[in-house]
Amino acid sequence: MTTTARTVIYGASEDDCRFYQSSVEKHGSPLLLFDSSKLKQQYRSLQQALPNVDLFYAIKALPQIDVLKVIDELDAGFDVASSGELDILLGLKVGGRRTIHTHPIKSDKDIRDALRFGSTTFVIDNLDELKKLQPYRGRIGILLRVSFRSENAKVDLSKKFGCTEDEVANIIFQAEQLGLHIKGLSFHVGSQVETSDKHVAAIQSCRDMMLELNQKAKAPLSILDIGGGFPGNYALQSIDIMKFCQPIRDALASLPEDWHIYAEPGRYLIAPAVTCVTTIIGKSMRYGMPWYYLDDGVYGSFSGKIFDHAEYPLQVLKEGETSPSVLAGPTCDSIDIIDEQIELPELKIGDFIIGHQMGAYTAATRTRFNLLKEAKFIVL
Numbered sequence: 001m002t003t004t005a006r007t008v009i010y011g012a013s014e015d016d017c018r019f020y021q022s023s024v025e026k027h028g029s030p031l032l033l034f035d036s037s038k039l040k041q042q043y044r045s046l047q048q049a050l051p052n053v054d055l056f057y058a059i060k061a062l063p064q065i066d067v068l069k070v071i072d073e074l075d076a077g078f079d080v081a082s083s084g085e086l087d088i089l090l091g092l093k094v095g096g097r098r099t100i101h102t103h104p105i106k107s108d109k110d111i112r113d114a115l116r117f118g119s120t121t122f123v124i125d126n127l128d129e130l131k132k133l134q135p136y137r138g139r140i141g142i143l144l145r146v147s148f149r150s151e152n153a154k155v156d157l158s159k160k161f162g163c164t165e166d167e168v169a170n171i172i173f174q175a176e177q178l179g180l181h182i183k184g185l186s187f188h189v190g191s192q193v194e195t196s197d198k199h200v201a202a203i204q205s206c207r208d209m210m211l212e213l214n215q216k217a218k219a220p221l222s223i224l225d226i227g228g229g230f231p232g233n234y235a236l237q238s239i240d241i242m243k244f245c246q247p248i249r250d251a252l253a254s255l256p257e258d259w260h261i262y263a264e265p266g267r268y269l270i271a272p273a274v275t276c277v278t279t280i281i282g283k284s285m286r287y288g289m290p291w292y293y294l295d296d297g298v299y300g301s302f303s304g305k306i307f308d309h310a311e312y313p314l315q316v317l318k319e320g321e322t323s324p325s326v327l328a329g330p331t332c333d334s335i336d337i338i339d340e341q342i343e344l345p346e347l348k349i350g351d352f353i354i355g356h357q358m359g360a361y362t363a364a365t366r367t368r369f370n371l372l373k374e375a376k377f378i379v380l
């Protein structure tokens, strides 16, 4: 097997070829193959890399019941962003205490649904949201999300959410006036960051703000939620998560020992645990290039190409002389193109294209455009 700079893998072992073939014969195509042992391995690696940090799986990355069952077995927490995400958890009998509601903007119904579930930790980032929680004071804990912009993250989540550092003291003061206790700060430095520099800078800023506020606050802040952002391995160059998190561990070591630290990983845990199997259902020559039409595309499992700016590592099971080719999805829309300049050997209808690292923000954001068949989710 060889890998190019474009993260295309050419060829596969006989065992792998037989496995993909038999999976499609058994379940049809397209497929999303979920390897629960990989998810467990990722969880344990992150736990080791961030000891003393409570991990809450960000359900939004892949809200699939089989995935949530594994997270439940691992005794991990759940980062919830909607009543719909809480509804899926109902089937698992997860206690509300194992959840945090991290959407900074909520309707009153969202808040009541969460409380009915037993989920009592809420994130806010402005005074209007704070006021919405006042009727429920005494039953809830609040984290205040702070914005730390990350231009180098694939998805800068601090553009849309988080108060500025200048606003923190006033929001905490207003909370005290309303009889609400803000228990700590949270942030998300952006999804798929290249280095942990932003995590470190955000931890240090939050530590300084919390220590200063605690000198005056009636009830101290003692929770820091460091969000997600831990990277997926789209370049298929092994990511050493211990090394990635070393600066984060060092920064966390400077916090008072009795503070609680949370994290909300999504991508790092689930991306490598899902492999997509698609089949070429048509081909043509257009503009002097071979075009291959797959049974899955950007309206389906490859939706992360649009919403998540992700380029998934792809594998063809054959080796041979390659030429620039196009991989297109099955819908009638021209935007449904997975790759317009991919070096591929000559392929035929019925050949498979395998997408790796396809667990995070893939099936979660797909649509039913053209009412095409969604990839079937198979637990290995």
Ligand SMILES: Cc1ncc(COP(=O)(O)O)c(C=O)c1O
Pocket (backbone or CB within 6 Å): 058, 060, 061, 079, 102, 103, 157, 188, 190, 191, 192, 227, 228, 229, 230, 264, 265, 266, 267, 268, 360
């Ligand atoms: C509030 C919140 N927490 C956690 C996550 C998960 O982030 P990641 O997948 O980068 O770990 C997200 C992603 O959108 C988020 O919005």
